[in-house]
Structure formats: structure tokens, C-alpha cells
Amino acid sequence: MATIVIALGGNAILQPGQAGTAAEQAENIRKTCVQIAGMIEAGHRVVVTHGNGPQVGNLLIQQEEASAVVPPMPMDVAGAMSQGMLGYWMQNQLDNLLRERGIVKPVVTLVTQVLVDRDDPAFKNPTKPVGPFYTEAKAQRYMAEKGWQMKEDAGRGWRRVVPSPNPKAIWEKEAIKTLVDAGAVVICSGGGGVPSFLEGEKLTGCEAVIDKDLAGQRLAADVGADLFCILTDVPKVCLRYKQPDQEMLSRVTLAQMHKYASEGHFKAGSMGPKVEAIMRFVEATGKWGVISSLDDATQAVEGNAGTVIVP
Amino acid sequence: MATIVIALGGNAILQPGQAGTAAEQAENIRKTCVQIAGMIEAGHRVVVTHGNGPQVGNLLIQQEEASAVVPPMPMDVAGAMSQGMLGYWMQNQLDNLLRERGIVKPVVTLVTQVLVDRDDPAFKNPTKPVGPFYTEAKAQRYMAEKGWQMKEDAGRGWRRVVPSPNPKAIWEKEAIKTLVDAGAVVICSGGGGVPSFLEGEKLTGCEAVIDKDLAGQRLAADVGADLFCILTDVPKVCLRYKQPDQEMLSRVTLAQMHKYASEGHFKAGSMGPKVEAIMRFVEATGKWGVISSLDDATQAVEGNAGTVIVP
Numbered sequence: 297m298a299t300i301v302i303a304l305g306g307n308a309i310l311q312p313g314q315a316g317t318a319a320e321q322a323e324n325i326r327k328t329c330v331q332i333a334g335m336i337e338a339g340h341r342v343v344v345t346h347g348n349g350p351q352v353g354n355l356l357i358q359q360e361e362a363s364a365v366v367p368p369m370p371m372d373v374a375g376a377m378s379q380g381m382l383g384y385w386m387q388n389q390l391d392n393l394l395r396e397r398g399i400v401k402p403v404v405t406l407v408t409q410v411l412v413d414r415d416d417p418a419f420k421n422p423t424k425p426v427g428p429f430y431t432e433a434k435a436q437r438y439m440a441e442k443g444w445q446m447k448e449d450a451g452r453g454w455r456r457v458v459p460s461p462n463p464k465a466i467w468e469k470e471a472i473k474t475l476v477d478a479g480a481v482v483i484c485s486g487g488g489g490v491p492s493f494l495e496g497e498k499l500t501g502c503e504a505v506i507d508k509d510l511a512g513q514r515l516a517a518d519v520g521a522d523l524f525c526i527l528t529d530v531p532k533v534c535l536r537y538k539q540p541d542q543e544m545l546s547r548v549t550l551a552q553m554h555k556y557a558s559e560g561h562f563k564a565g566s567m568g569p570k571v572e573a574i575m576r577f578v579e580a581t582g583k584w585g586v587i588s589s590l591d592d593a594t595q596a597v598e599g600n601a602g603t604v605i606v607p
Numbered sequence: 608m609a610t611i612v613i614a615l616g617g618n619a620i621l622q623p624g625q626a627g628t629a630a631e632q633a634e635n636i637r638k639t640c641v642q643i644a645g646m647i648e649a650g651h652r653v654v655v656t657h658g659n660g661p662q663v664g665n666l667l668i669q670q671e672e673a674s675a676v677v678p679p680m681p682m683d684v685a686g687a688m689s690q691g692m693l694g695y696w697m698q699n700q701l702d703n704l705l706r707e708r709g710i711v712k713p714v715v716t717l718v719t720q721v722l723v724d725r726d727d728p729a730f731k732n733p734t735k736p737v738g739p740f741y742t743e744a745k746a747q748r749y750m751a752e753k754g755w756q757m758k759e760d761a762g763r764g765w766r767r768v769v770p771s772p773n774p775k776a777i778w779e780k781e782a783i784k785t786l787v788d789a790g791a792v793v794i795c796s797g798g799g800g801v802p803s804f805l806e807g808e809k810l811t812g813c814e815a816v817i818d819k820d821l822a823g824q825r826l827a828a829d830v831g832a833d834l835f836c837i838l839t840d841v842p843k844v845c846l847r848y849k850q851p852d853q854e855m856l857s858r859v860t861l862a863q864m865h866k867y868a869s870e871g872h873f874k875a876g877s878m879g880p881k882v883e884a885i886m887r888f889v890e891a892t893g894k895w896g897v898i899s900s901l902d903d904a905t906q907a908v909e910g911n912a913g914t915v916i917v918p
Contacts, residue, residue: 316677357673361676367628369692373629376691376696377688377691378688380694381687384684388810392810395808468713468715474786474791475785478782500699
């Protein structure tokens with residue numbers, strides 16, 4: 297029996313082209329949870345973390361659209377809301393699927409804060425686009441009025457950019473560990489957790505976004521996981537992705553992967569942080585990690601699918 | 608050392624006349640948490656539950672205002688979002704106050720579903736007003752289009768009404784108990800929890816609102832609390848409230864309280880469910896309960912303030 301931390305990508309919850317109704321998202325989550333239920337049925341202990349990009353994007357649009365009547369909430373609060381929403385769907389669907397299989401164990405969501413360093417260079421160079429697209433005029437107004445940093449995004453309009461600092465620690469790790477040790481399935485650190493920094497003894501949330509895979513790595517290390525598994529929409533990590541001589545990786549050592557990464561095979565906004573997160577886990581723990589598609593997940597956690605990264 | 612379940616009223620979070628910005632609500636919660644930190648410093652184990660009326664009202668307005676661009680979420684999902692938001696503020700503020708006092712223990716929020724009975728008569732007679740006020744024309748349209756039930760509210764406009772079923776069980780009680788036993792401060796069952804019913808083995812959330820004090824009573828019974836404490840905006844429960852011969856109650860037996868309740872001293876929308884919740888707790892457990900103002904809370908949990916109800 298292994299303790300596995302699973303990081304789910306946004307596509308496990310909201311697929312491109314879908315409007316994002318509650319019914320659509322709950323059904324996508326149900327399908328994802330079928331895979332997770334399979335792992336639990338096979339005897340593994342599972343901790344689940346997930347992205348929240350499309351959901352927090354929608355929340356930010358709602359904050360703005362209703363701002364004449366309801367005070368808009370800042371990003372740390374919107375992140376916590378998305379943890380409640382997505383966690384609710386996940387614990388409900390996974391618990392139902394487990395009971396269908398005759399498995400009764402607590403499935404719970406913990407609202408999670410993640411410690412970041414206020415001196416993280418990311419705070420001086422915000423790069424992560426969030427929320428809706430704006431016209432240049434509106435973007436100029438918000439930059440002046442709200443102090444937002446905004447960037448033009450490939451001809452699609454202007455978007456707010458926020459810092460994406462490095463996760464230092466999962467603030468609620470002790471409680472998560474208590475629950476895992478008691479046999480619970482824990483959903484936590486959703487959307488990378490609420491980024492929070494310490495000033496003296498005071499922890500304060502901030503307007504930033506932690507990469508959910510990097511936060512998942514911290515989570516996996518903090519709960520003493522045997523395996524860190526990132527699920528995405530491709531079956532394996534590729535060298536020369538989408539080029540004629542593309543090569544799928546099945547089993548790679550940490551040293552090889554470092555070499556591939558330094559050669560620029562993995563893009564910053566997509567496979568880059570996933571590979572980086574798995575490499576950090578393997579490096580920190582001496583255990584193994586895997587990146588796979590959702591469909592192959594139950595095979596991947598046995599080492600029989602996806603891209604396995606070993607020490 | 609006692610295990611205490613504390614139920615916080617909406618006024619502990621958002622005061623009348625306030626717009627409801629994040630800063631206002633976090634500050635109100637900080638003040639409330641000073642009282643709770645005092646109880647923990649005195650050696651008690653604390654589980655916190657809270658209302659979410661104004662917050663979920665604002666979320667419902669946002670769902671509506673942005674509905675042309677973002678699919679509106681139903682009430683069960685809005686409830687879960689409010690648990691994430693309010694839980695985040697509470698765990699952050701309380702944890703900071705505890706560390707200021709040199710106390711290090713996990714403070715966590717669990718997203719909570721609460722079991723209700725699908726045959727609960729409340730589903731045939733929705734009484735709980737939620738969300739914004741509408742014109743009659745818009746109300747008629749929503750009743751036809753969305754199947755909502757709506758009622759005219761004392762000349763202020765039309766409002767949606769939803770069922771307020773009786774809580775049967777806290778679905779996540781085992782995990783809550785695990786955390787409490789491990790010394791954590793747990794925030795849960797926010798807004799009365801997400802009302803959910805079982806069909807076969809399938810648990811499904813529904814559009815309803817469970818009274819947060821009645822859910823708090825179930826929580827207190829389920830975690831084996833020694834004391835159930837409801838904090839509100841008056842120092843004591845009164846007979847003939849706001850009449851010239853008003854009488855404040857300091858210490859009452861369960862039998863006496865039943866008699867006062869049957870005489871109609873406690874109003875349905877305000878003190879009624881609080882008194883009912885404490886009476887249920889005392890009846891079910893043989894332990895005592897207290898209703899007090901927030902300011903008197905640390906005294907009340909020692910039996911030295913508020914209205915104490917004993918077997």
C-alpha cells in the first residue's frame with residue numbers, strides 16, 4: 297500500500313468549449329474520480345490536489361460584473377472559494393463512487409494556505425495571467441485605479457498578471473497528515489493553495505497564484521508520499537513535442553530528465569512546471585514520480601503507463 | 608478541559624450597514640476569534656461553526672449579475688464556496704491570534720455536507736428567504752423559468768424561498784472527530800452545511816438551507832461535545848422580549864425552557880431555532896448549553912454569563 301499524491305489538471309474538471317455549468321463540472325469530476333476510486337480500491341492511500349484556473353477565472357468575472365452591488369473579493373479569497381466549490385464536488389463524487397464499491401472511508405476537503413517567501417523574485421516580476429480579457433482603455437484604467445499589472449496577451453486583449461511564487465510549505469500539513477494516517481482521502485491545496493507570507497507571526501494571504509503542480513510536490517513531500525503523480529491531457533512527456541521526430545518518454549532517470557529540461561524540451565506554461573515538480577519530488581525524497589493522462593491513471597500509479605521518473 | 612462547539616451568528620462576520628468588503632469581514636472575524644482564542648488559551652478544545660446568510664446572499668447576487676457570461680452556480684455550490692471563503696478567513700485569523708499567544712495547533716476548515724431527509728416536510732413548504740429582492744415581474748418570470756418558489760417580503764420586494772430541512776447527520780463527522788482528537792481546532796458545517804440527501808448509496812446536494820444552529824447541535828452531538836454554545840447579538844435569552852416587563856434568563860432547566868418555548872416567547876426567525884437547538888443538545892446528551900453575546904463568550908463557556916440551559 298502506497299500513499300499517493302495526485303495532481304489533477306484543469307481539463308479533469310472543465311474541458312475546452314464547455315460553458316462550465318455545475319452539472320458539466322460535477323460530471324467531469326465524477327469521471328476523474330472513477331480513476332481515483334480505482335486506486336483506492338487497489339489499496340492505495342490517496343491525497344488529491346487540483347488546478348482551479350477556469351473556475352477562479354469565472355469567479356473573478358463574477359466579482360467584476362457584480363461590483364456595483366457587491367464588493368469584489370480579492371484573489372486570495374476567490375481562491376479559497378474555488379477550493380470550497382471544487383472540493384465539494386470532488387468529495388461528493390468520490391465518496392459516492394467508493395460507497396458504490398462497498399468502500400466506506402472519510403473523503404474530505406481542507407481549505408489550504410501555502411507559505412511563500414515575500415522576497416520571492418516572482419513578486420517583482422508578475423507573469424501569471426488571470427481572469428478576463430480587457431480592452432486597452434479598461435486595462436489602463438485598472439492599472440491606474442487598482443494598481444494591477446496588466447499585459448497584452450497575443451492579440452486577444454489585455455489581462456491582469458500576478459506573481460507566481462514558489463511554494464515553501466503547506467500550512468495545514470499536520471492536519472492533512474493526521475487525516476491521511478487515519479485512513480481518510482484528503483482533497484487539499486486546490487489551485488496551488490492560498491499564497492500566504494509570514495510577517496513576524498502573522499500569516500497573510502496575497503494576490504498571487506502558486507503553480508498547482510509545484511504546490512503538489514510540496515504536499516507530497518510534506519505528507520511523506522511514496523509517489524507523486526501528475527495527471528494531464530497527454531499520455532507521456534515528449535521530447536521535441538509536436539515535431540515530426542517527437543519522442544515519447546516512458547522511463548527516465550532524474551539526471552536524464554534534468555538534461556532534457558536544460559535543453560528546453562518542456563514549455564514554461566505547460567509541461568515545464570510538471571516536469572520540474574516531479575524532478576523536485578524525486579530529488580527531495582529519492583522516490584519516484586509519474587506524469588500521465590487521466591485515462592491511464594490507474595496503470596500509471598503502478599508504474600505501467602505515463603512517463604516514470606526515477607532517482 | 609471541555610470540548611466546546613461554538614456557533615457564530617452572521618453578525619460576528621458582517622454587521623448591518625457594512626458593505627461586506629474582504630477587509631471588513633476579515634476584521635470582524637478577527638475580533639470574534641479573539642474570544643475563541645481566549646477559550647483555547649483556557650485549555651478548551653473548540654469546534655467552530657458559523658452562519659453564511661449575508662455572504663451566500665452576495666454570492667447569489669454575483670451568480671445573477673454575471674449570468675450572461677458565467678453559468679450561475681446553484682445554492683449547494685454557493686454554500687460550499689461560502690464555506691471556503693469564511694473558513695479561510697477564520698482559520699487564518701484564529702491561527703494568527705493563537706501563535707501571538709504562543710499556542711501552536713492546527714486550525715483547519717472542512718467542507719461539510721449535512722444529511723437531510725428527502726421526505727422532510729420542509730421540502731413541501733419552502734420558508735427560508737435567500738438572495739436578492741426582485742420586482743414582481745421578475746419574480747413571476749423566475750418562478751416560470753427556473754421553477755423557483757418566491758414570496759413577497761413585507762413590502763420590500765419578492766424573494767426566493769427555499770426549504771429549511773432538519774439536519775440528520777454531519778456527513779464528515781468521523782474526520783472532524785479525528786482532527787479534534789488530534790488537538791486541532793476545526794471550522795466546519797458553515798452555513799449549516801450543504802444540505803444533501805441519500806438515494807440508495809448516492810448522496811446529492813440540494814437547493815435548501817439548514818439552520819446553522821440546528822446543524823451545530825448535530826455537530827455538537829456527533830463530536831461528543833461537553834458544551835454547545837451559541838453566540839448571538841444579545842447577552843441573554845429573554846421572556847417577553849422588548850416588552851416593558853422583559854425578563855432576562857440566566858439559568859433555566861430544560862423543562863422550564865420547553866414551557867417558555869411552548870408559550871411562544873421565542874420568535875421563529877431569530878431566538879426560536881437557537882433555543883430549540885440548545886434544548887435538543889441538552890435533551891440528547893444530558894450536558895448543558897449556553898446562548899450568549901459574543902462579548903461575553905469566554906465567560907459564558909464557563910457558565911458565568913449568557914443563558915445557561917441545564918438538564
